[in-house]
Amino acid sequence: MRAAVEEREQWVTKQQLAIHLSVTPRWIVQQQALGLPHMHMRGINRYILSEVEAWLRERYGEPRQEAA
DSSP states (O other): OHHHHHHHSOOEEHHHHHHHHTSOHHHHHHHHHTTOOOEEETTEEEEOHHHHHHHHHHHHOSOOOOOO
16 A cells, blocks of 8 residues: 555655644654654655654544634
């Protein structure tokens, strides 16, 4: 399954992931220690957004919807 995901999605950096999730890069590192899916490539960790989002939903549940 991972190979199919990799063909469709780009890997993102920690900084890009932090911006996407509206968190700090430090939070990404902390979650990585808890099992956040990542790949270590050329000395830098990379992430696939859909895998990270699925892991976060499994671990923390669905994101809250803000009231209008």
